Amino acid sequence: MKFARITALLVVALSLAACGGGVASQVVPGKKIAFLLPESTSPRYENQDRPLFQAKLESVCGDCTVMYRNANGDAAAQRQQADYVLGAGANVLVLDPVDASSASAIVSAATRRHVPVIAYDRLVISATSLRYYVGFDDAAIGTLQGDSLLAALKAAQPSVVMLNGDAADRDAAALKQAVHKVIDGKVVVAKEFDTPASSSDGAQLEMTQALAALTALNGTVDGVYAANDEMASGAVAAIKAAKLKTMPPVTGGDTELAAVQRIVAGDQYMTVYRPVRQEAEAAAVIAYDLAYGVAISASMTGGNTMDNGAALVPAVLIQPVAVTRRTVISTVVADGFWTRAEICTPEFVQACQAAGLS
Amino acid sequence: MAEKEVPPALVAQTLGQYVRASAARVRAGDSGVLPVVGAMVAILVVFSIWSPNHVFLLPVNLVNLFQQSAVVMVLAMGEGFALVLGEIDLSVGFVGACGAAITVQLVQPVTTRWPWWAAIAAGLLFCAVFGAIQGTLITRLRLPSFIVTLGGFLIANGLFLIILAFGPFSGFPLLAANDTNVQAVYKLMWGNLDPTVSWIGAAVVVAGLGGFMWWADHRRRTSGLVAPPASLTYIKVGLIAVVAVVVVAISNTNRANIGVLAGVPWVIPIVLVVLAAWTILLERTKYGRYVYAIGGNPEAARRAGINLSVVRTIAFMLCSVTAGVAMLLYASLLGGMSNNVQGGQYVLYAVAAAVIGGTSLMGGRGKALHGILGGLVIGGINNGMNLQGLRFELQYIVTGLVLLAAVAIDALSRRGASSGSVTRV
Numbered sequence: 126m127k128f129a130r131i132t133a134l135l136v137v138a139l140s141l142a143a144c145g146g147g148v149a150s151q152v153v154p155g156k157k158i159a160f161l162l163p164e165s166t167s168p169r170y171e172n173q174d175r176p177l178f179q180a181k182l183e184s185v186c187g188d189c190t191v192m193y194r195n196a197n198g199d200a201a202a203q204r205q206q207a208d209y210v211l212g213a214g215a216n217v218l219v220l221d222p223v224d225a226s227s228a229s230a231i232v233s234a235a236t237r238r239h240v241p242v243i244a245y246d247r248l249v250i251s252a253t254s255l256r257y258y259v260g261f262d263d264a265a266i267g268t269l270q271g272d273s274l275l276a277a278l279k280a281a282q283p284s285v286v287m288l289n290g291d292a293a294d295r296d297a298a299a300l301k302q303a304v305h306k307v308i309d310g311k312v313v314v315a316k317e318f319d320t321p322a323s324s325s326d327g328a329q330l331e332m333t334q335a336l337a338a339l340t341a342l343n344g345t346v347d348g349v350y351a352a353n354d355e356m357a358s359g360a361v362a363a364i365k366a367a368k369l370k371t372m373p374p375v376t377g378g379d380t381e382l383a384a385v386q387r388i389v390a391g392d393q394y395m396t397v398y399r400p401v402r403q404e405a406e407a408a409a410v411i412a413y414d415l416a417y418g419v420a421i422s423a424s425m426t427g428g429n430t431m432d433n434g435a436a437l438v439p440a441v442l443i444q445p446v447a448v449t450r451r452t453v454i455s456t457v458v459a460d461g462f463w464t465r466a467e468i469c470t471p472e473f474v475q476a477c478q479a480a481g482l483s
Numbered sequence: 484m485a486e487k488e489v490p491p492a493l494v495a496q497t498l499g500q501y502v503r504a505s506a507a508r509v510r511a512g513d514s515g516v517l518p519v520v521g522a523m524v525a526i527l528v529v530f531s532i533w534s535p536n537h538v539f540l541l542p543v544n545l546v547n548l549f550q551q552s553a554v555v556m557v558l559a560m561g562e563g564f565a566l567v568l569g570e571i572d573l574s575v576g577f578v579g580a581c582g583a584a585i586t587v588q589l590v591q592p593v594t595t596r597w598p599w600w601a602a603i604a605a606g607l608l609f610c611a612v613f614g615a616i617q618g619t620l621i622t623r624l625r626l627p628s629f630i631v632t633l634g635g636f637l638i639a640n641g642l643f644l645i646i647l648a649f650g651p652f653s654g655f656p657l658l659a660a661n662d663t664n665v666q667a668v669y670k671l672m673w674g675n676l677d678p679t680v681s682w683i684g685a686a687v688v689v690a691g692l693g694g695f696m697w698w699a700d701h702r703r704r705t706s707g708l709v710a711p712p713a714s715l716t717y718i719k720v721g722l723i724a725v726v727a728v729v730v731v732a733i734s735n736t737n738r739a740n741i742g743v744l745a746g747v748p749w750v751i752p753i754v755l756v757v758l759a760a761w762t763i764l765l766e767r768t769k770y771g772r773y774v775y776a777i778g779g780n781p782e783a784a785r786r787a788g789i790n791l792s793v794v795r796t797i798a799f800m801l802c803s804v805t806a807g808v809a810m811l812l813y814a815s816l817l818g819g820m821s822n823n824v825q826g827g828q829y830v831l832y833a834v835a836a837a838v839i840g841g842t843s844l845m846g847g848r849g850k851a852l853h854g855i856l857g858g859l860v861i862g863g864i865n866n867g868m869n870l871q872g873l874r875f876e877l878q879y880i881v882t883g884l885v886l887l888a889a890v891a892i893d894a895l896s897r898r899g900a901s902s903g904s905v906t907r908v
């Protein structure tokens with residue numbers, strides 16, 4: 126009995142010490158990681174980022190808690206959510222900003238409380254004290270698309286139609302430049318268009334006209350560069366309507382379900398997949414390290430930084446990967462980005478069987 | 484001045500008189516469809532000479548051109564109802580897109596699997612209700628149509644995204660399944676009539692139209708009314724026959740790179756049915772006369788005992804329904820419905836097409852045919868410039884210039900106003 130009483134006293138003393146002499150709490154609290162996501166219209170945040178982040182954090186840190194909030198596209202709501210989690214004692218903020226500029230106020234507020242902030246998926250602009258950025262290496266997408274297209278082309282001096290995104294869109298312009306850098310000199314760009322609003326109907330019109338013009342000159346189309354999946358859908362519709370001898374390889378961009386289905390059916394050659402799993406897991410690991418003051422190995426960033434206008438932020442850049450008919454299973458299906466059931470709707474059942482998906 | 488105030492067809496007894504009366508009308512400023520036909524000829528000549536191997540004039544491209552222009556043509560015919568009343572409907576793009584999205588969703592074999600006709604009826608019914616509500620707000624509460632339909636534009640945009648999100652299609656329901664109902668909707672734009680059926684159909688249409696025109700004149704003559712000279716009727720029927728033969732001959736050539744792709748595409752008769760229905764409604768019925776009367780001078784129409792509210796509300800309803808047909812063609816062209824429909828831009832193109840075709844923004848003047856002609860002009864510019872691979876910035880600029888020219892012609896013709904509403908100074 127005496128022994129038991131001493132143990133009980135010891136436990137109380139220890140827990141009081143752990144709380145810094147505070148009151149009440151009987152349990153030793155672990156660290157609190159706040160995970161602030163921007164919106165819920167795109168299914169990825171609720172279905173991918175949130176569970177993947179949570180699962181990884183639990184596996185590296187058994188007693189950490191995730192304080193999850195979703196701002197539903199409202200920058201002011203995100204600010205309030207940030208204030209709330211900071212007040213509730215968050216130790217690290219993982220922030221996917223609704224508004225990249227105004228979110229710098231959230232970073233300042235966190236810094237005043239000595240809470241480190243990781244920008245997740247989107248960089249926070251002009252925030253001096255941002256500790257890390259975890260996101261996709263979007264600068265690599267153009268190279269990836271160009272390399273994939275080249276790999277799919279068999280002919281010598283192949284003739285390619287390029288459907289770029291909206292010329293007014295800065296990202297689309299950068300993409301166009303990157304693709305040109307890869308394919309110029311190796312292919313003949315027979316026709317090239319900038320597509321207003323990067324829309325599928327615009328791409329369809331352009332592709333139809335390119336085919337009409339090239340056919341009249343006895344030219345061929347050996348490959349089609351479409352900057353994103355919307356435009357790829359327009360290009361495929363135009364090519365099918367013109368009844369070409371063989372379907373030329375058509376590139377795409379953002380792993381839309383319809384694009385994955387076209388890839389399985391052989392209508393589209395590739396799309397670009399940003400592996401959300403890697404992104405969410407890298408963020409979870411860094412959040413844990415920052416929370417417990419563990420030194421973060423240089424290999425995480427590979428020395429990469431992102432310039433947010435105020436500082437060079439150490440950046441973990443996740444490489445985008447190409448999804449072709451051969452890699453659908455090992456990429457989007459393996460990560461659960463799209464499930465077999467979602468891809469193999471009745472009209473794609475046969476194509477799925479042929480691709481080994483069912 | 485007499486020959487300027489009534490259509491030449493009513494005063495002329497011989498072909499010579501008719502030509503002189505028409506010339507006088509044109510000189511007086513009422514140039515009718517002449518400018519837009521001139522623009523079409525100019526587009527045809529410029530792009531035929533300019534395009535590689537004159538591909539602009541090849542059957543495959545001309546059929547493409549019609550398919551590409553069909554959405555704007557039908558949308559412009561709908562917008563015409565609002566414009567003739569002197570109003571505007573900014574919501575047509577997204578209201579029509581909602582209707583089309585409903586249809587595309589309802590025919591999906593994995594979810595609702597409605598028969599195609601019921602799905603189309605449901606989509607058009609949505610448009611009718613939406614249009615009737617907007618029309619009621621405009622007429623009963625006397626709100627400006629610009630604001631009501633601007634609100635409608637935003638509401639329909641939101642509803643459109645909600646409708647698209649239903650079902651396991653991640654916001655992009657396709658018209659790809661090998662299901663008869665899905666294929667029926669898909670073929671609105673991509674289906675072709677059998678070449679033989681195409682010829683028979685064209686013959687029936689020409690014979691029917693010719694017979695009707697002859698019968699109408701005959702009835703006027705036997706009733707002792709003024710009728711246009713018989714030779715004029717023959718010339719008109721002859722022209723229609725020539726157009727029909729050319730269209731069918733073009734469509735019946737093989738347009739495929741491999742295999743066979745020939746015959747008149749379904750979309751041509753679909754557009755012609757809309758044209759015929761709205762032309763008859765506007766020009767041959769009491770309702771049509773009321774629309775023109777209200778557009779020309781609402782106060783005079785009201786004093787003449789016309790029920791303005793009912794006529795206007797129905798016009799806005801028909802406008803929305805026609806938009807539903809247009810966007811159904813859009814869904815078929817795209818092979819599905821996607822959330823990046825440029826609903827705002829389509830409205831502007833529809834207004835531009837109607838105005839380029841000869842419809843007046845001031846109300847009181849406009850025909851369904853104007854939407855077709857204007858749609859072909861806009862479609863022709865886009866088609867030709869894309870063949871050339873020209874930057875789209877230039878397409879916008881050229882379309883804008885053509886639109887300005889069309890409005891300028893409209894304004895100039897109002898100085899010698901012989902029909903329509905009062906001149907604006």
